[in-house]
Amino acid sequence: MSPSRELATTPEAAAASKASPYDDTPRTETPARVLGPRRAKTPSRIIVRDGHFRHPRAWRGSGVAVPVFSLRSRESVGAGDFGDLEALVDVAAEAGMSVVQLLPVNDTTVHNTWWDSYPYSSVSVHALHPLYLKLKPLVEEAANAAAAGPDAGRLMALSAEVDRAKHALDLKEIDYEATMRVKLMVAKRCFEATRATFLASEACERFVREQASWLKPYAVFSALRELFGTAEHWRWGDLSATNAAAVVARLSQPNSELYHVVSMHYYVQYHLDRQLRRAAAHAAARGVVLKGDLPIGVDKASVDTWMHPKLFRMNTSTGAPPDDFDPNGQNWGFPTYDWEEMSKDNYAWWRGRMTHLERFFSAMRIDHVLGFFRIWELPAHTKTGRLGRFRPSVPIRKRELDERGLWFVDRLCEPWVTSERLRALFGDRDGEAAGRFFEETGAETKPDGTTSTTYKFRKEYNTERGLLSSEALRVRDGSPDWLVKETEELRRGLMTLLQNVILLRDPDDADAFYPRIEFEKTTSFRDLDDWARDALSWLYDDYFNARQDATWRENARRTLPALMSCTGQLVCGEDLGMVPPCVPPVLEELGILGLRIQRMPHDGGEFGRPERYPYETVCSPSCHDTSTTRAWYEADPARRDRYAKLVSAPEKCEPHVMRAIVRQHMASPSSIAIFPAQDLLALVGEYATRPAEEETINDPTNPKHYWRFRLHVRLEDMLANKAWLGEIRQLVVEGGRMPMTG
Numbered sequence: 204m205s206p207s208r209e210l211a212t213t214p215e216a217a218a219a220s221k222a223s224p225y226d227d228t229p230r231t232e233t234p235a236r237v238l239g240p241r242r243a244k245t246p247s248r249i250i251v252r253d254g255h256f257r258h259p260r261a262w263r264g265s266g267v268a269v270p271v272f273s274l275r276s277r278e279s280v281g282a283g284d285f286g287d288l289e290a291l292v293d294v295a296a297e298a299g300m301s302v303v304q305l306l307p308v309n310d311t312t313v314h315n316t317w318w319d320s321y322p323y324s325s326v327s328v329h330a331l332h333p334l335y336l337k338l339k340p341l342v343e344e345a346a347n348a349a350a351a352g353p354d355a356g357r358l359m360a361l362s363a364e365v366d367r368a369k370h371a372l373d374l375k376e377i378d379y380e381a382t383m384r385v386k387l388m389v390a391k392r393c394f395e396a397t398r399a400t401f402l403a404s405e406a407c408e409r410f411v412r413e414q415a416s417w418l419k420p421y422a423v424f425s426a427l428r429e430l431f432g433t434a435e436h437w438r439w440g441d442l443s444a445t446n447a448a449a450v451v452a453r454l455s456q457p458n459s460e461l462y463h464v465v466s467m468h469y470y471v472q473y474h475l476d477r478q479l480r481r482a483a484a485h486a487a488a489r490g491v492v493l494k495g496d497l498p499i500g501v502d503k504a505s506v507d508t509w510m511h512p513k514l515f516r517m518n519t520s521t522g523a524p525p526d527d528f529d530p531n532g533q534n535w536g537f538p539t540y541d542w543e544e545m546s547k548d549n550y551a552w553w554r555g556r557m558t559h560l561e562r563f564f565s566a567m568r569i570d571h572v573l574g575f576f577r578i579w580e581l582p583a584h585t586k587t588g589r590l591g592r593f594r595p596s597v598p599i600r601k602r603e604l605d606e607r608g609l610w611f612v613d614r615l616c617e618p619w620v621t622s623e624r625l626r627a628l629f630g631d632r633d634g635e636a637a638g639r640f641f642e643e644t645g646a647e648t649k650p651d652g653t654t655s656t657t658y659k660f661r662k663e664y665n666t667e668r669g670l671l672s673s674e675a676l677r678v679r680d681g682s683p684d685w686l687v688k689e690t691e692e693l694r695r696g697l698m699t700l701l702q703n704v705i706l707l708r709d710p711d712d713a714d715a716f717y718p719r720i721e722f723e724k725t726t727s728f729r730d731l732d733d734w735a736r737d738a739l740s741w742l743y744d745d746y747f748n749a750r751q752d753a754t755w756r757e758n759a760r761r762t763l764p765a766l767m768s769c770t771g772q773l774v775c776g777e778d779l780g781m782v783p784p785c786v787p788p789v790l791e792e793l794g795i796l797g798l799r800i801q802r803m804p805h806d807g808g809e810f811g812r813p814e815r816y817p818y819e820t821v822c823s824p825s826c827h828d829t830s831t832t833r834a835w836y837e838a839d840p841a842r843r844d845r846y847a848k849l850v851s852a853p854e855k856c857e858p859h860v861m862r863a864i865v866r867q868h869m870a871s872p873s874s875i876a877i878f879p880a881q882d883l884l885a886l887v888g889e890y891a892t893r894p895a896e897e898e899t900i901n902d903p904t905n906p907k908h909y910w911r912f913r914l915h916v917r918l919e920d921m922l923a924n925k926a927w928l929g930e931i932r933q934l935v936v937e938g939g940r941m942p943m944t945g
Contacts, residue, residue, distance in 0.1 A: 263938075283335070292486045293489065299931065301942050303493055306323075306496050307325065324498075331472060338365050341389065357392075379909070421472070427454075495563065500521050519583060534591075539578050572763075572790070577595060582666075582710070587698070589721075590702060599746060676694045822868050823876070825879055832882045861882060
């Protein structure tokens with residue numbers, strides 16, 4: 204049994220230009236669904252019978268991964284766009300590759316600042332991001348519509364403005380805010396010039412009618428976000444989530460006071476949809492699978508939480524426990540899901556997401572697929588990922604603590620702060636820290652007869668949010684370096700103490716407790732008697748490694764099939780991090796490919812062994828959440844020497860080293876080998892001159908990371924480099940991986 208979902212249909216080629224700019228006949232087929240050489244150009248449909256992909260041989264493909272925003276061409280303005288995606292498809296096809304993998308392309312406009320560059324914080328799980336709008340077709344259509352009219356001159360000037368912006372924003376990295384200003388300004392002016400024609404067109408009416416379930420709420424939400432100056436819909440008074448459906452019904456009417464703004468968002472989404480579908484059709488014509496990315500979460504200030512508040516636990520956040528990405532864990536800020544509420548309509552919200560994405564993509568990466576087994580849930584007052592617990596999970600009950608003599612629950616659940624610990628963290632500033640942030644609670648006599656003072660945090664500092672947002676830990680701009688350093692050390696020490704707990708209480712169930720992850724590393728744990736440590740260690744091991752398996756397995760078997768049953772896409776799951784034993788068999792059972800990153804091995808050891816990967820996986824030397832292979836290779840000489848057993852090891856990741864790494868992954872049994880564009884560019888010296896550390900897309904340890912990486916090589920230059928493309932194609936052939944076309 205092969206791992207993937209059956210893929211279906213060969214669609215029409217890229218749409219030819221129409222006589223009318225809005226003559227946009229609806230597609231009846233989705234993008235390419237065939238994983239193997241195309242045998243005929245006539246449309247056909249494969250009926251899915253058993254849900255699993257079949258091929259005469261063990262098909263193995265390869266592909267390139269890059270965010271759309273990172274693309275660079277002679278026509279792109281400030282960031283890559285959906286037009287550039289067509290050129291990327293050509294690069295992949297010419298290199299003999301069969302997959303183009305992207306990051307999420309959903310709209311993330313919450314703050315109207317560069318914070319919105321984070322592609323996994325969707326403001327809508329359906330709407331596309333205006334950042335990816337290719338401007339030239341809009342300007343040309345508006346100019347043609349204006350022709351000899353009074354707006355013709357203004358539109359000619361607009362075309363010149365776009366050209367100036369294109370050159371001004373041709374920067375090493377994306378200027379997100381400037382690029383968004385230009386794209387929205389151009390879109391609004393083009394809409395003004397074509398508004399009457401566009402809104403009266405059959406294409407517009409059909410698009411609005413067919414996509415109304417998400418488009419109207421999104422457009423109204425966007426208009427209200429602009430009106431109130433915030434996407435935090437709970438601040439909208441009578442227009443909040445309590446009657447969102449009625450608000451949408453009223454404000455989406457053509458006679459509403461906001462319809463002008465609402466319809467402008469129709470216009471932008473129409474063109475984004477049109478451009479991405481064109482790219483998908485081009486990929487199909489070239490035999491390339493376009494692979495999307497399904498984010499696990501949505502922003503709290505989103506259309507979806509506004510329209511469907513019962514589906515979300517808004518007083519919590521999602522994240523990840525401490526792992527290789529971040530030793531402090533991660534707090535993504537998304538609300539967690541109420542799976543019981545979602546199950547009442549057989550997970551219609553999730554099924555709608557998958558069905559909509561199939562409009563553009565032939566394959567899908569499910570971000571953090573572990574979240575469908577269990578999610579790392581954090582209280583709203585946390586900032587880091589340490590004080591979380593898995594949901595769902597079987598808790599430790601009070602009787603279990605009592606049975607082991609652990610009656611001192613408050614001692615286990617409250618931060619353990621002693622005079623010795625204050626001294627160890629703050630030195631001769633311990634008295635200052637105690638006086639400003641703590642209250643004395645008593646004294647404890649230690650085995651040696653000495654007395655230690657115990658403390659608790661003052662109320663205003665007893666949460667991570669309260670502590671980190673307090674004026675007491677802020678320094679003014681221009682403060683001397685010694686003060687900045689001193690304050691940071693104080694903040695770090697206080698956070699350590701705040702997290703110095705062993706058990707976490709369940710706010711909804713006084714009888715339920717959860718072990719704080721890695722509590723054995725805390726001084727709270729080390730200061731306990733041996734018998735108490737032994738009892739708690741047993742409960743910790745049982746909680747994380749034994750009692751949850753059935754619960755997590757059942758949760759995934761309820762939720763994931765709902766997604767799989769409504770799509771013909773090839774589905775892959777990002778299963779990195781703390782992977783429970785139940786995950787691999789469930790993914791295999793459902794035909795979901797797992798992910799293998801060489802520096803994050805699943806089966807022990809320091810490095811993954813690509814030659815041992817299962818067929819039911821996607822393998823890659825790096826990904827967007829890690830440094831590039833070049834940067835990782837060059838960062839640690841000792842690690843590089845150990846890695847030398849797998850590849851040669853000069854000081855720099857020279858082209859022949861990268862070639863060995865790519866060849867190793869191409870030869871793996873994994874059904875798909877995906878390579879970040881940066882890794883493929885490093886195959887030739889002329890493209891590997893940029894400092895390696897500048898090519899990292901994301902830093903997971905920084906919750907406010909600016910996602911602004913751009914490739915330093917234009918797509919046109921890649922296509923012209925026949926030697927580079929030929930080398931990749933040779934590696935594809937050597938690895939036995941088959942391009943879609945001969």
